[in-house]
Amino acid sequence: MTLVTGNNVTFKQLTDDVARPMEDPPLGWWLAFGLALPLLGLLGVALAYLLWEGVGIWGVNNPVGWGWAIVNFVFWVGIGHAGTLISAILFLFRQNWRTAVNRSAEAMTIFAVICAGMFPGIHTGRPWLDYWMFPLPNQMQMWPNFRSPLLWDVFAVSTYFTVSLLFWYVGLVPDLATMRDRSKSKIGQFAYGLFSLGWRGSTRHWQHYEKAYLLLAGLATPLVLSVHTIVSFDFAVSNLPGWHTTIFPPYFVAGAIFSGFGMVLTLLIPLRKWYKLEHIITIKHLENMAKVILLTGSLVGYAYAMEFFIAWYSGNAYESFAFVNRAFGDYWWAYWTMVSCNVISPQLVWFKKIRRSPLALFILSIFVNIGMWFERFVITVTSLHHDFMPSSWGYYTATFWDVAFLLGSFGLFFTLFLLFCRFMPMIALAEVKSVLPIASPHYGEEDGHHE
Amino acid sequence: MSKPNQTFGILAEYATPREIFHACEAVRDAGYVRWDSHTPFPVHNLDKAMGLRPSPLPWIVFAAGMTGASCGFLLQWWVSTIAYPIIVHGKPYFSYQAFVPVTFELGILFSAFGAVLGMLGLNRLPQWYHSLFNAPKFARVTDDRFFISIEVSDPNYDPEKTRALLESTGALSVEEVED
Numbered sequence: 001m002t003l004v005t006g007n008n009v010t011f012k013q014l015t016d017d018v019a020r021p022m023e024d025p026p027l028g029w030w031l032a033f034g035l036a037l038p039l040l041g042l043l044g045v046a047l048a049y050l051l052w053e054g055v056g057i058w059g060v061n062n063p064v065g066w067g068w069a070i071v072n073f074v075f076w077v078g079i080g081h082a083g084t085l086i087s088a089i090l091f092l093f094r095q096n097w098r099t100a101v102n103r104s105a106e107a108m109t110i111f112a113v114i115c116a117g118m119f120p121g122i123h124t125g126r127p128w129l130d131y132w133m134f135p136l137p138n139q140m141q142m143w144p145n146f147r148s149p150l151l152w153d154v155f156a157v158s159t160y161f162t163v164s165l166l167f168w169y170v171g172l173v174p175d176l177a178t179m180r181d182r183s184k185s186k187i188g189q190f191a192y193g194l195f196s197l198g199w200r201g202s203t204r205h206w207q208h209y210e211k212a213y214l215l216l217a218g219l220a221t222p223l224v225l226s227v228h229t230i231v232s233f234d235f236a237v238s239n240l241p242g243w244h245t246t247i248f249p250p251y252f253v254a255g256a257i258f259s260g261f262g263m264v265l266t267l268l269i270p271l272r273k274w275y276k277l278e279h280i281i282t283i284k285h286l287e288n289m290a291k292v293i294l295l296t297g298s299l300v301g302y303a304y305a306m307e308f309f310i311a312w313y314s315g316n317a318y319e320s321f322a323f324v325n326r327a328f329g330d331y332w333w334a335y336w337t338m339v340s341c342n343v344i345s346p347q348l349v350w351f352k353k354i355r356r357s358p359l360a361l362f363i364l365s366i367f368v369n370i371g372m373w374f375e376r377f378v379i380t381v382t383s384l385h386h387d388f389m390p391s392s393w394g395y396y397t398a399t400f401w402d403v404a405f406l407l408g409s410f411g412l413f414f415t416l417f418l419l420f421c422r423f424m425p426m427i428a429l430a431e432v433k434s435v436l437p438i439a440s441p442h443y444g445e446e447d448g449h450h451e
Numbered sequence: 452m453s454k455p456n457q458t459f460g461i462l463a464e465y466a467t468p469r470e471i472f473h474a475c476e477a478v479r480d481a482g483y484v485r486w487d488s489h490t491p492f493p494v495h496n497l498d499k500a501m502g503l504r505p506s507p508l509p510w511i512v513f514a515a516g517m518t519g520a521s522c523g524f525l526l527q528w529w530v531s532t533i534a535y536p537i538i539v540h541g542k543p544y545f546s547y548q549a550f551v552p553v554t555f556e557l558g559i560l561f562s563a564f565g566a567v568l569g570m571l572g573l574n575r576l577p578q579w580y581h582s583l584f585n586a587p588k589f590a591r592v593t594d595d596r597f598f599i600s601i602e603v604s605d606p607n608y609d610p611e612k613t614r615a616l617l618e619s620t621g622a623l624s625v626e627e628v629e630d
Contacts, residue, residue, distance in 0.1 A: 011491060011595035135530055143535035146527040147542060152552040159556040163563040170567055174492070178593040197577035200584070201592045203475075203501055205574040206493040211506040212570035216563060219512075223559045230552055434492040441472035441494055 004100075004280055004436060011433050014280070018427045019182055021275040025422055028274035033418045039411025046404040047122065055125040057401040064384045064396035069123040070234075071376040072406055075259070076116035076413075077157065077231055078252075078372060081224055082260020083109025084164060087171070088220035091213075097288055099431040100281045103175075104271070105264050106168040107426070111416040112263070113161045115409040120153075149233035156230040163223055167216045170209070173199050174430040228256045235379065241322035242383030245310065251303035255375060258296035258342070261289050262368030267417065269362040271426070280427055283356050290355040293368060297346030300375075304343065318388060326382040330395055334378050341371025459582035459630040460486075460602040461613055462589065463622035468494045471597035474620035475500040478599060481616055485605035489583070489598040511569035512562050519561025523554040586628045600628070 004014070021029070050057060060067040083105040090098040121127050133154045135144055144151050177199035180192035199205070232252035235243035265286065272281040311323040327335050345367045354360045386393045420426070433439055465471040468490070475488050479502045488501060527550040536544045571577070583589050583600055592598055599622075601613055617625045 015594045135526060141535075143530040145537075145539050146531055146553060147539050147546055147549040149552075152556075155553045155556040159560040162560060166563050166567045170570070174593065178491075181590040181593045193579065197571070198579040198581060199576070199593070200581055200589075201489040201491060201598075202574075203488040203490060203494070203497050204503060205576070206490070207498045207503055208506045208508055208570045208573045210493050211508045212566045215509065215512050215566045219516075219559050219562050219566070223556075226552070226555060226559075233552075430492040434495075439468055439492060439494070441468045441496065441500075443467070443469055445469065 004282075004432065009279075009436060010438070011436070014433060014436075015178060015182070015429060017277065017280065018425050018429055019179065021277075022179075022422065022425065026274045026276075028270065029418060029422065032270075032414065033422075036411050036414035036418055039407050040415045041411070042404055043408025043411050046401055046408050049401065050122060050125055050405075051127075055123070057399060059397050059399045059402055061394070061396075063387060063392050063394050064381055066380050066384060067396060068377075068398055068402040068406060069119045071373065071380050072409055073116050073119035073123075074231055074252075074376045074380075075373045076112045076119075076409065077160075078228065078256035078259045078376075079112040079263045080109040080116065080160070080164070080260065081228060081253070081256035082264050083107070083112075084160075084167075084220050084224040085257050085260065086264070087167060088217040088224065091217040092221060096435045097285055099428055099435050100285055101264065101268060101289070102431070103168075103171065103424075103428040104268060104421075104426045105260075106164065106171065107417060107420045107424075108260075108263060108267060109164050110161070110168055111413050111420070112260075113157065113164065114416065115413050117157060117161065118409065118412070119405075120157075149230065149237045152230045153234055156227045160223060160227045163216070163220055167213075167220055170213060170216065171428055171431075172424060173197060173209075174201065175425040175428065177201070178429055179425060225253055228252045235383075240383050240387065241316070241318040242326065242379065245307060247303055247306055247310070251300065251307075254296045254299035254303065255342075255372060258293060258300055258346075259368060259372035261293045261296070262365045262372065265289055265293075265361050265365035266369060269358045269365070271421065273358075275421075275426070277427065280432065283358070286358060286361055287355050290349045290361055290364075293364070294346050294349040294355075297342055297349075297368070301339075301343035304339065322383060322386070325386050326378060329382065329386065331378065331382045331385070334374050335382070338371050338374040338378050341367045342375060345371070457630040458603050459585075459628045460600050460605075460608075461610075461617065461625060462583065462586050462628050463599045463617040463620070463625045464588055465597040465599070465621070466623055468497075468597065470621050471599065472497060472500050474599055474617070474622065477616065477620050478601065481607065483601055483605050483607050483613075485608075486599065486601040489589070489592045489600065491593055491595060491597075494597070506573070508566065508569050508573060512565045515565025515569070516558045516562035520554050520558030522561070523557030524550060526557075527553055582628055582630045585630075586626065588624065588626070589628075 058067055058069070060069075086098050086105040087102040087109075091102075120133075121130055131138070133144065133151070173196055176192050176196035180189060180196050183189045183192055229249040229252065232248035236245060236248040238244060268281055269286070272278050308323050311319045314320075345364055348360075348364065349355045354364070381396050385396055437443055463474070465474060471488055471490065472494065475497060478486055479500065488497060490497065524547075528545060528547075531546070532544040538544075542549070583598075588596070589598065599617065601608060601617070607613075614625055
């Protein structure tokens with residue numbers, strides 16, 4: 001498979017193609033940044049009002065005590081998972097096409113986990129007490145409960161963030177050195193020089209570096225699977241019908257990868273055009289990612305069906321009620337939005353015309369994002385609003401501030417991602433170079449073997 | 452401290468991975484020890500062409516991971532049975548099955564730090580100053596050029612012979628670098 005299209009691609013050309021848009025950002029970048037900043041401002045206002053007034057500004061109340069905050073948390077954590085899948089799991093499977101997209105996907109992971117982590121941090125309205133989540137000696141002589149999945153989640157998400165950041169940074173070091181050696185400004189030379197740690201491309205260094213990268217990939221792979229498994233435990237370990245199901249861990253992981261690939265496409269389809277990187281992030285790359293969306297979307301559809309089957313097969317009246325209520329109760333509109341976006345729309349990828357059209361894939365990716373947000377909404381809200389006692393049933397509606405936090409988290413995400421595209425090489429240069437045919441030490445030898 | 456105008460070593464520049472690969476084999480076979488090659492990306496098997504031993508990093512990571520997992524498990528045991536024994540869910544204080552996720556996560560966390568800090572330590576990084584940065588040509592090592600450096604402190608180093616060896620391997624240029 002040709003990973004970089006075009007005739008006689010040289011190493012120098014690649015460096016120039018990737019570094020040029022950083023040195024002179026295109027108009028599209030400024031437009032997107034201009035849209036992201038006001039949303040970030042909205043988040044600032046929403047946060048200030050939340051701290052001033054308290055969580056009463058949200059729609060949560062009895063019986064729905066978990067509202068958009070946890071929906072947004074699970075949504076953003078899930079987005080992150082595609083980045084780790086691309087960077088770690090595809091690396092272990094020697095999928096060389098990943099080199100064109102892994103850097104930006106890893107950045108997406110980090111920024112998505114930042115957005116996710118914000119919600120548990122603020123959802124009590126008292127972020128100055130967040131240290132209660134950690135096993136720290138304190139004046140109350142109290143310690144957290146290690147039997148609670150919510151505490152497992154604290155460890156899972158913070159480990160996930162830290163390991164993703166390390167993995168991303170290690171990958172960046174050689175490319176930051178490239179920027180250091182290209183930079184003409186004093187600030188650029190200093191900043192890139194500082195963060196590239198004095199990298200000088202030594203083979204003695206590459207040897208340890210490649211081993212570290214392989215080990216990090218091997219560590220990140222079980223980690224990413226564990227993180228969404230533990231996120232699903234937040235629900236599955238409780239005894240609530242609709243949450244208490246053993247299918248949750250694999251179903252959440254598949255959904256996470258599905259939503260994450262949706263977000264990768266949403267980000268990369270416009271960027272590859274603005275940054276003129278269509279020869280590096282080719283149609284073939286988009287097609288491969290669309291196929292992953294088709295696979296994981298089908299897995300998610302299977303999980304939806306299996307949940308219904310088990311609800312019926314278990315013979316448990318509460319369980320059956322929860323699922324019939326989910327599809328045909330007060331929140332039917334959310335359920336069918338979810339099914340249309342997550343199960344039906346990815347099936348279009350079977351058509352070659354669709355999976356090779358950037359525009360069609362971009363629209364599809366938006367549907368995937370919407371559908372996966374609704375999936376978390378459906379799981380959280382429909383299971384809570386009608387539980388065991390009809391006397392405590394209720395209907396949950398989001399408020400303006402709930403919407404402001406969701407839009408604001410997108411503002412935070414896009415601002416961070418656009419700053420990343422502005423100041424860091426969004427293609428893993430050293431890795432893309434290493435998979436070019438001319439990178440082989442046997443290239444051009446008559447008796448040499450070609451891989 | 453280094454004196455001004457002292458020579459650090461000799462630097463040869465190559466245009467392709469194939470050339471540097473064969474050049475490294477030649478330098479290795481000539482018995483040099485204090486030398487290195489520099490490339491914009493990891494050239495496949497170049498470490499073998501240089502005769503380097505395998506990286507000990509996996510052992511460091513293994514030790515770090517085991518430390519993390521043990522610390523995680525001990526922390527949970529100590530918190531749940533000694534520091535704050537309280538019955539939750541009707542389970543025993545030492546309900547080790549529930550301690551698996553945090554043990555696992557801390558094992559991964561420590562391993563990842565072991566991998567990154569171990570790699571930096573083995574590579575003596577960060578090292579913001581290096582004599583090779585004195586060579587203007589060396590800036591292309593992060594772009595599209597391949598280099599071999601041999602230090603004057605190598606017992607086999609000889610200004611004439613070493614230069615002749617590097618020139619015979621098809622180097623684009625061979626120059627001395629100041630310390």
